[in-house]
Amino acid sequence: MATGFCGNCSRLLKEFTAHFRNVYREIEQQIREVFRELSQCTCFRTTPERIFLRRMTQEFPSLHLLYEDETQLLDQESLRGLNSLASSENTDLQMTAAMYYLHLSHHLKSPLPDAFMEPVMALLLSTDLNVQKTISLSLVNLLVKNNVCKELVIEMGMLVPILELFQSGDATGQCHSCACVTMLASSESNREAITTDGIIPLLALAKSYDPQVQQSATWALLHLTQSESSIRILCQAGAIPVLVLLLQSSDSEVQFYSCTALCNIAAVQEHHPKLLSIGGHFLLKSLLTLMSSPVQKNSNQACRCLETLSKNVLIQEQLMDLDCVLPLKALLKTSSPESAITLLSALSARPPNNDILVSEGLLDEIGQLLHHHRCSSVIITHSGKIITDLCSSCEGQQAVMESLCLSGLLSALQSSTLSDETLLHVTTHLHHLMTWDPLKSTLSVTITSDQVSRLVKLLGQTEYPQLSYNSAAIISKLEMTGKMAQLLRPHYITMLEYLLVFLKSKDVNFQQLGIVTILNLKKDEDFSSLLANSKLELQLWMVHVQTEETRRLLQKIEPLSPSSVNL
Structure with missing residues (x-):
C-alpha cells in the first residue's frame, strides 16, 4: 500500500521509530531495575509494601496494557500498598506511589474508587516538592478525564495543599496546581471554596514572569x-486591573484567557x-490593539468583549472617539468577520454614530461582505x-445606492441554506429600504429574474405568514416599468392564487396588502386581463361589499372620534 511519503521522508520516519523504540526500552529497563532493587531492600519487609513493589516489578513491562485489566491494579492489595507508601x-x-498514580492517570478508563483518593491526599501533603508535583499532575489528568469526582476533591480538603503549592516557587508545581484549580472550578459548587482562598494567590501568579505560570493562572x-457571585468576588479582590494588563502579554494564550475573562465580567453591567x-481609556485602547492581533481568535474575542461593553452608551462614545471603525473594517476582510459585523451593528443602532460610519466608507465594505x-x-x-x-440620512441612502449593498441583500434571497428566520430579516430590511423612493427605484432596477422568482415563491409561504407578508410588501412597491412587468409576467397566474389567500385572510393587514399589491400589478395590462372574471376579482368584489356594509353600519352607530375616547 502506498504511504504517500517520498523516499527521504519514509527513511526519516523509520529512523525516528527505531530511535524511539531504543529510548523506550532503555527507560523501561531503568525503571524495572529501580523497582527490582527497591523490592529486594530490607526496608520492605513489611508485607503491604513488599507485595506491592514485587507486583510493580513483575508487571511494569506490561503496565502500558493497563486499560485491558484495571481491576488487578485497583484491588485491595494495591490500595494497602499505596497507603503504606504514601x-x-x-x-x-x-515518589513510587506518586508514579503509580501518574501511570494510572494516563491509562485509567473507569472512575477511580473513592478509597484510592486517600493516598493522593497524603502525597499532596508530602514535604518533597517532586512528589507534590508528580501527584498534582496525576490529579490534573484524572480530573480532565472525569475519573475522579471534583466535589470529592474539595470535600477531602485537597484544595489547601494544592493552593500551598502556589507558594513553592517552582514553575512546574505552580502550573500543575493552577491546572487543578481550573478543573475544580468547572464545578459550580466548588467555586465558592476556591474564590474564598484561591483568588489572591492566583492573581499573584498571574503577574509571574514565567510565561507558563502566567498562562496557567x-x-x-x-x-x-x-x-456572577465569583465574578463579584474577583472584582472586589482587584482582578480587573490585573486582567487588563494581561491583555498586553506577549503570550497569545494569556491574551485570549484574560480577554475572555473580561468579556464575562463585562456581561454584568454593575x-x-x-x-x-x-x-x-486603557481598557478600550488595549482591546482595540488586540483587535489587530494576527491571532484570529484573539482579535475576534476582543471584538466580542467590545460588543458586550458597547451596550453602555458612554463606552460607545469613547469607542467612536478612539477611531474604532478602521480596525473593524480591517476585520471585515478576514476569514471570520462575524464578531466585527456584530459590533458594528451595535454601533449603527445609535443614530449619532451613523454619519461617522457612512463617512468612513463602511457601506462599501458591507456590500462586498454580503457578496462573499x-x-x-x-x-x-x-x-x-x-x-x-445608515439609510436614515440622505448621505447614507446615496452611499447605499453607490455600493453593492442592495444587490447583496437581494442575492441573499436566492440562498437555499438560509433559515426562514434569516430570510424574514432580509425581506424586512428590503421592504423598509423601499420606503425611500431613491432606494425603491434602485432596487427595482437591480432585481433579477431569479430574485423575482424567489419572492413569488416566498409569497406562498403559508407556514411562515410574516415571510409571505414581507414578500408581498416588496412586490407591491416594485416600480412597474416595462422591464419589471416582463420579469413578473411568468408568475401572474401563481400570484393570483397567492393573493386570493391574502384576500380571504381574517387578518385585515393581509387583506389590505393584497389589495395594494393587486393595485400595483394592475399597471400591467396583462395582469389586468388575467384578473378579469377570475376568482380573485370575485373575492375583491366580496371584500368591497363587506367593507361598504361595515362603513354603512358604522355611520348608523356614529362612533366617537378617536380624540374623544379616554385611552
Missing part, C-alpha cells in the same frame, strides 16, 4: 468568571464602572440591520 516518611517510597481565573475606572458570505446568517442579518440604520 504515608511513609521516605520520600523515595512516596490566567486560565484558572477565566474559569472563575463563569458565575462592573462597568470598575472596567472604565482605569485611566486614559451569502450563506452566513450572522453576516446577512447584521449587514441588513446596518444598511437600514
Whole structure:
C-alpha cells in the first residue's frame, strides 16, 4: 500500500521509530531495575509494601496494557500498598506511589474508587516538592478525564495543599496546581471554596514572569468568571486591573484567557464602572490593539468583549472617539468577520454614530461582505440591520445606492441554506429600504429574474405568514416599468392564487396588502386581463361589499372620534 511519503521522508520516519523504540526500552529497563532493587531492600519487609513493589516489578513491562485489566491494579492489595507508601516518611517510597498514580492517570478508563483518593491526599501533603508535583499532575489528568469526582476533591480538603503549592516557587508545581484549580472550578459548587482562598494567590501568579505560570493562572481565573457571585468576588479582590494588563502579554494564550475573562465580567453591567475606572481609556485602547492581533481568535474575542461593553452608551462614545471603525473594517476582510459585523451593528443602532460610519466608507465594505458570505446568517442579518440604520440620512441612502449593498441583500434571497428566520430579516430590511423612493427605484432596477422568482415563491409561504407578508410588501412597491412587468409576467397566474389567500385572510393587514399589491400589478395590462372574471376579482368584489356594509353600519352607530375616547 502506498504511504504517500517520498523516499527521504519514509527513511526519516523509520529512523525516528527505531530511535524511539531504543529510548523506550532503555527507560523501561531503568525503571524495572529501580523497582527490582527497591523490592529486594530490607526496608520492605513489611508485607503491604513488599507485595506491592514485587507486583510493580513483575508487571511494569506490561503496565502500558493497563486499560485491558484495571481491576488487578485497583484491588485491595494495591490500595494497602499505596497507603503504606504514601504515608511513609521516605520520600523515595512516596515518589513510587506518586508514579503509580501518574501511570494510572494516563491509562485509567473507569472512575477511580473513592478509597484510592486517600493516598493522593497524603502525597499532596508530602514535604518533597517532586512528589507534590508528580501527584498534582496525576490529579490534573484524572480530573480532565472525569475519573475522579471534583466535589470529592474539595470535600477531602485537597484544595489547601494544592493552593500551598502556589507558594513553592517552582514553575512546574505552580502550573500543575493552577491546572487543578481550573478543573475544580468547572464545578459550580466548588467555586465558592476556591474564590474564598484561591483568588489572591492566583492573581499573584498571574503577574509571574514565567510565561507558563502566567498562562496557567490566567486560565484558572477565566474559569472563575463563569458565575456572577465569583465574578463579584474577583472584582472586589482587584482582578480587573490585573486582567487588563494581561491583555498586553506577549503570550497569545494569556491574551485570549484574560480577554475572555473580561468579556464575562463585562456581561454584568454593575462592573462597568470598575472596567472604565482605569485611566486614559486603557481598557478600550488595549482591546482595540488586540483587535489587530494576527491571532484570529484573539482579535475576534476582543471584538466580542467590545460588543458586550458597547451596550453602555458612554463606552460607545469613547469607542467612536478612539477611531474604532478602521480596525473593524480591517476585520471585515478576514476569514471570520462575524464578531466585527456584530459590533458594528451595535454601533449603527445609535443614530449619532451613523454619519461617522457612512463617512468612513463602511457601506462599501458591507456590500462586498454580503457578496462573499451569502450563506452566513450572522453576516446577512447584521449587514441588513446596518444598511437600514445608515439609510436614515440622505448621505447614507446615496452611499447605499453607490455600493453593492442592495444587490447583496437581494442575492441573499436566492440562498437555499438560509433559515426562514434569516430570510424574514432580509425581506424586512428590503421592504423598509423601499420606503425611500431613491432606494425603491434602485432596487427595482437591480432585481433579477431569479430574485423575482424567489419572492413569488416566498409569497406562498403559508407556514411562515410574516415571510409571505414581507414578500408581498416588496412586490407591491416594485416600480412597474416595462422591464419589471416582463420579469413578473411568468408568475401572474401563481400570484393570483397567492393573493386570493391574502384576500380571504381574517387578518385585515393581509387583506389590505393584497389589495395594494393587486393595485400595483394592475399597471400591467396583462395582469389586468388575467384578473378579469377570475376568482380573485370575485373575492375583491366580496371584500368591497363587506367593507361598504361595515362603513354603512358604522355611520348608523356614529362612533366617537378617536380624540374623544379616554385611552
